[in-house]
Amino acid sequence: MTNLQSLSYYYPELILSGVILGAIIYDLLIDKSKSGNVGWFLIAGLMAVAGAICLQDDTVTTLFTNSIVLDPFASFFKLLVVLATILVSVVSLQSGELSEYRKGEYFTLLGIIVFGLFLMVSTVDLIMVYLSIEIVSIMSFVLAGYLKQNTRSNEAGLKYVVYGAFSSGIMLFGLSYIYGLTGSTNYFEIQHAIANLDTSANTALIMATIMMLVGFGYKVSAVPFHFWTPDVYEGAPTTITAFLSIAPKAGAFAMMIRFFNQVLADGGAMGGLDTSSIAILPWANILSLLAVITMTLGNVVALQQNNIKRMLAYSSIAHAGYMLLAMPVMSGDSIYAIMIYLVMYLFMNLGAFFVVIAVKNKTGGETFDDYKGLGWEMPMIGVAMTIFMVSLTGLPPTAGFIGKFYIFASLIKGGGQFYWLVLIGGINSVVSLYYYLRVVKVMFLEGERSETILQPPTIMAVMILATAIPTVILGIYWTPVADWVQNSLTFFIQTL
Amino acid sequence: MENILSWLIWMPVIGIGIIAFIPRDKNDLIKIIAAVTTGLQFLLTLVLWQNYDAGNGGMQFMERATWIPSFNITYILGVDGLxxxxxxxxxxxxxxxxxxxxNINKAVKGYFALFLLLDTGIIGVFLSMDFFLFYIFWEVMLLPMYFLxxxxxxxxxxxxxIKFFLYTLFGSVLMLIGILGLYFSCGNTFDIQVLMEVAPDALRGxxxxxxxxxxxxWVLLFVGFAIKVPVFPxxxxxPLAHVEAPTAISVLLAGILLKLGVYGILRINYGLMPDGVYWFSGALAALGLINVIWGGLCxxxxxxxxxxxxYSSVNHMGYTLIGMAAIIAAGEANGLNLKAAQAGLGGAVFQMFNHGTISAMLFILVGVIYDRAHHxxxxxxxxxxxxxxxxxGITAVAFxxxxxxxxxxxFISxxxxxxxxxxxxxxIVIASTLGILLNAAYFLWAFQRIFFGELNEKYKDLPEINRLELFTVVPLLLITLFFGIYPAPFLNLISSTMDVIINHVVSLATFASM
Known part of the structure; x- marks a missing residue:
């Protein structure tokens, strides 16, 4: 479709661009003390964007001369990102860390990240892959270092830049290999060209894919590209940490699924990596190894943390590992499982970070010691945090269990070569119980029991409930999510 | 009688809902609500017993409701003689x-709410006839237990x-893998009754x-259940969890939670993998022997x-395992000795029940003396x-x-x-009689050291067991005595279901195929 025609399908993004520009102008017009209003402006705008995405329902087409696609799969991830951003924005307005800073730029940058993520989840072109990753990354660097007076935040921003530049450089090198081998930057043409490629090019292709994986792995914080994660998560404003732990990860998974499914598997037929015309290349093994290392390292290192934010950083690495587990199967079921997992993960992980923000607003600390006796002092927060921790462990009846259940189910269905992944995934869940439960233990089993009961501020309490209730409900009845994901499992597919 | 099983499961949850709205300083009211809830639940089980047709060994009072159709997960409940x-x-x-x-006075609201949640989880496991539902209830028990x-x-x-939690979770993860394996190899269903029909053939080969x-x-599921039983190793x-838990929780742990493991093996392993029963029964009996001896020595x-x-629980659960292994006596290779299989399986289930009442009684009595002497x-x-x-006197009888x-x-079981x-x-049977000797030795020796000899000066003011405590022990004592003298009512209740299980295992197993 030509550029001009495409615009009529591009209205969610156009609205979003309008909102971003509007936010910049609006911020110039108002006083610093009222800069929080930009946040409400962004939230309202994002709701309009979400409505616009829903209007597109099952349109399936390519836009802008084959550089991006519009399909339910992309819309699913766009909605997920918008939902996460809205939740994070509301909480950002309550965060004590940000209270001294002007918030106009903060929300504008957040809006631009959303735009970048929209591109990430719908791109089918290598140039656009690189551009969208850069849009998301550069805005994230700024937001991670947003607390100007805080050296940890500055460190976080700088570390993020260095690692980001390094990994995107490697990824770009990989993209150039692929272009050199196939003569195209378009997924569909690349897929066609690879299928007809001489086997002597295999080594180059594996090299190129591994370099691509560096870029993807950096975005989902997969080991060994995770080194930035703990420092950035710890130093960045907690709201941004919450955002980074879910939105860019979802975007990167969407991008990765599209790339592997369309380019390296069987042209998007979702029959699994094994049926690929290039099955001689060990994609499945590479991805399995990545997943196993990622979750094991995440879990083992999380055991030793004393800072809750840092612990959650390693936990998010582990969760990236669980989702990566389903990648090697690359069947409809495994993609479905990753999508379900992301929905469940959104609520439980955001919720956990919201609790961290609420506690930091109150006590100013974020180590395990600051949580002593919290369950008695603030029962609502204690119970909610227990729910999130149980859910992150993956115990029923919570959302986290359903996510893991679908991942494991897709692996078992995938066949005998994946059973060992389930076993390792299961043992990892048991290991993770120890550090998640440590939070619960500190909150309820340690410290002085206070007689007075404190409640968090209303909006904070509402936001925590808004994540805690779905975490429980989706663990018991998740048919709406299952149906939504099922309906979103339609890719734009083109075979040349 | 409509939905009686659902009422049984969800009644404690209603109790939790009521307790949630009671101010946390009204301790007595919270305790009364909890007592009323569990009391009603107990009465309801008696109604269920009255209406249960003991002649029919199959599932009764079945309930079925769609839940998650996209994954074939259904809410199925049923009850049988097991x-x-x-x-x-x-x-x-x-x-x-x-x-x-x-006498619990610390965070009363939380305690009784968690207690009732635990109650829901346990009853749920026994009544679930959908494997997914079974697993959910199985896991629901963990968190309340951790807190309690x-x-x-x-x-x-x-x-x-945390040790209890990690052990059990490890077992459940293995179980989950087994469940998923069964689901995908047996035509995408979690319905235990359907699986019982399909699985024996579908898994072959x-x-x-x-x-x-x-x-x-079999091993994945067995380890999951064995951790709960617990089977050596x-x-x-x-010992750690039982000793550290408050008295009432020790009572539930020993009285019921251990039975869940045996129940799971009988319901799932025996029901779904009859071939595996033949393959594993020797090991099961041997593990039973180890439990008996090891538990006794410890x-x-x-x-x-x-x-x-x-440790006496470890010892007593060993007899159950030996009894369960006897089911293969009814097979062709062992001369179609149906009587032996009936005695073994019936004995195992009876032993589960008896150990439930006896160990509960023992833990309550230990609690009584601990409350007074603080050690x-x-x-x-x-x-x-x-x-x-x-x-x-009561302790003597309980011992x-x-x-x-x-x-x-x-004795009978x-x-x-x-x-x-x-x-x-x-x-194995001859060797395990040594366990009975140990069993008698540790109880009698302990009794002698506690109750006979010179009265310790420190304890000359120790008050006698009070009425509330008597109220908790005496019913259990009477049940033990009654079934000791006249076990027929219990055996009649379970016998037709035992026959169904024996027949199922024996008729569907083809030992040669292993």
Whole structure:
């Protein structure tokens, strides 16, 4: 479709661009003390964007001369990102860390990240892959270092830049290999060209894919590209940490699924990596190894943390590992499982970070010691945090269990070569119980029991409930999510 | 009678809902609500028992509701002769447990809410006939148990609680893999009754990691259940958890939670993998023997009375395993000895029930003395018989029941297990009689050290067992005595279901295919 025609399908993004520009102008017009209003402006705008995405329902087409696609799969991830951003924005307005800073730029940058993520989840072109990753990354660097007076935040921003530049450089090198081998930057043409490629090019292709994986792995914080994660998560404003732990990860998974499914598997037929015309290349093994290392390292290192934010950083690495587990199967079921997992993960992980923000607003600390006796002092927060921790462990009846259940189910269905992944995934869940439960233990089993009961501020309490209730409900009845994901499992597919 | 099983499961949840709205300083009201809830639940189980048709060994009072159709997950409940006694036992012990916990004064609201949640989880496991639902309830028990041990337990409570949690979760993860394996190899269903029909054939010939799928899935599920039983060598969480838990929770742990493991093996492993029963029964009997001897020896070595009772559970569950293994006596290879299989399996289930009442009684009695003396060191007492005659008398009876003296229910079930297993596993049965000797030794020796000899000066003012405590122990004592003298009502209740299970296993198993 030509550029001009495409615009009529591009209205969610156009609205979003309008909102971003509007936010910049609006911020110039108002006083610093009222800069929080930009946040409400962004939230309202994002709701309009979400409505616009829903209007597109099952349109399936390519836009802008084959550089991006519009399909339910992309819309699913766009909605997920918008939902996460809205939740994070509301909480950002309550965060004590940000209270001294002007918030106009903060929300504008957040809006631009959303735009970048929209591109990430719908791109089918290598140039656009690189551009969208850069849009998301550069805005994230700024937001991670947003607390100007805080050296940890500055460190976080700088570390993020260095690692980001390094990994995107490697990824770009990989993209150039692929272009050199196939003569195209378009997924569909690349897929066609690879299928007809001489086997002597295999080594180059594996090299190129591994370099691509560096870029993807950096975005989902997969080991060994995770080194930035703990420092950035710890130093960045907690709201941004919450955002980074879910939105860019979802975007990167969407991008990765599209790339592997369309380019390296069987042209998007979702029959699994094994049926690929290039099955001689060990994609499945590479991805399995990545997943196993990622979750094991995440879990083992999380055991030793004393800072809750840092612990959650390693936990998010582990969760990236669980989702990566389903990648090697690359069947409809495994993609479905990753999508379900992301929905469940959104609520439980955001919720956990919201609790961290609420506690930091109150006590100013974020180590395990600051949580002593919290369950008695603030029962609502204690119970909610227990729910999130149980859910992150993956115990029923919570959302986290359903996510893991679908991942494991897709692996078992995938066949005998994946059973060992389930076993390792299961043992990892048991290991993770120890550090998640440590939070619960500190909150309820340690410290002085206070007689007075404190409640968090209303909006904070509402936001925590808004994540805690779905975490429980989706663990018991998740048919709406299952149906939504099922309906979103339609890719734009083109075979040349 | 409509939806009676759902009422049984969800009634405690209603109780939690009410407790949630009571201000947290109204301790007595919270306790009364909990007592009323569990009391009603117990009455409902009696109604269920009255209406249960003992002549029909199949599933009764079935309930079915769609839940998650996209994954074929259904809400299915049912009760048969295997689960009914366990449900009644659960309701009884939960009701008694509320009164055992009457002196709890720390965070009363949380305690009773968690207690009721635990109750829901246990009853749910016994009544679920959908494997997914079964698993959900199985896991729902963990968190309340963690808190109940970790917050209201003894000095080492935190370590005990996390150890319990990690052990059980490890087992459940293996179980989950087994469940998923069954789901995908048996036509995408979690319905246990359908699986019982389909699985024996569907699994034949399948391989996992180059081994027979039946063996692999059997082991995955067995380890999951064995950790709960607990079967040696997965028993190390038990003494710790039982000792650190508050009395009422020890009662539930020993009285019911251990039975869940055996129930799972009988319901799932026996029901779904009859071939595996033949393959594994020898190992099962051997593990039973190890449990009997190991548990007995460990109990003999204890100086902590509660730990002694805890190890006696390991010892007693061993008899159950030996009885269960006897089911293969009914097979062709063993001369179609139906009587032996009936005795063994019936004995195993009866032993589950009896151990539930007897160990509950023992833990309550340990709690009584601990509340007064604030320690449980067996050597630290002496001569209590003179000071607390009623307590001494009741404890004597409970210890006799525990050591399997004729006239008590434990004797009958243990004898049945041995009688059933003898034709097939002569050596194991003969060796395990040594366990009975140990059993008698540790109970009698402990009794002698606590109650006879010089009265310890410190304890000359120790008050006698009070009425509330008597109220919690005496019903259990009467049940033990009644079934010891006249076990027929119990055996009649379960016998037709036992026949169904034996017939199912024997008719569907083809030993040669393993």
């Amino acid at each position: 689960s009914l006694p366990m449900v009644i036992l659960t309701a009884l012990l939960c009701f008694i447990g509320i009164f055992v916990s009457w 041990i970790g917050m209201w337990g003894g000095p080492q409570r935190e370590y005990a609680a 399948l391989t996992w990691w180059g081994m027979s799928a039946i063996k692999v899935i 997965f028993h190390t969480w038990l 109990a003999l070595a204890q100086t902590d009375l509660k730990k002694l009772v805890a 449980r060191d067996i050597e630290g007492f002496g001569g209590l018989a003179a000071q607390m005659p009623i307590y001494t 006799f029941a525990g050591l399997g003296l004729p006239g008590f229910s434990g 243990e004898a049945m297990c041995f009688i059933g297993a003898f034709p097939v596993y002569k050596g």
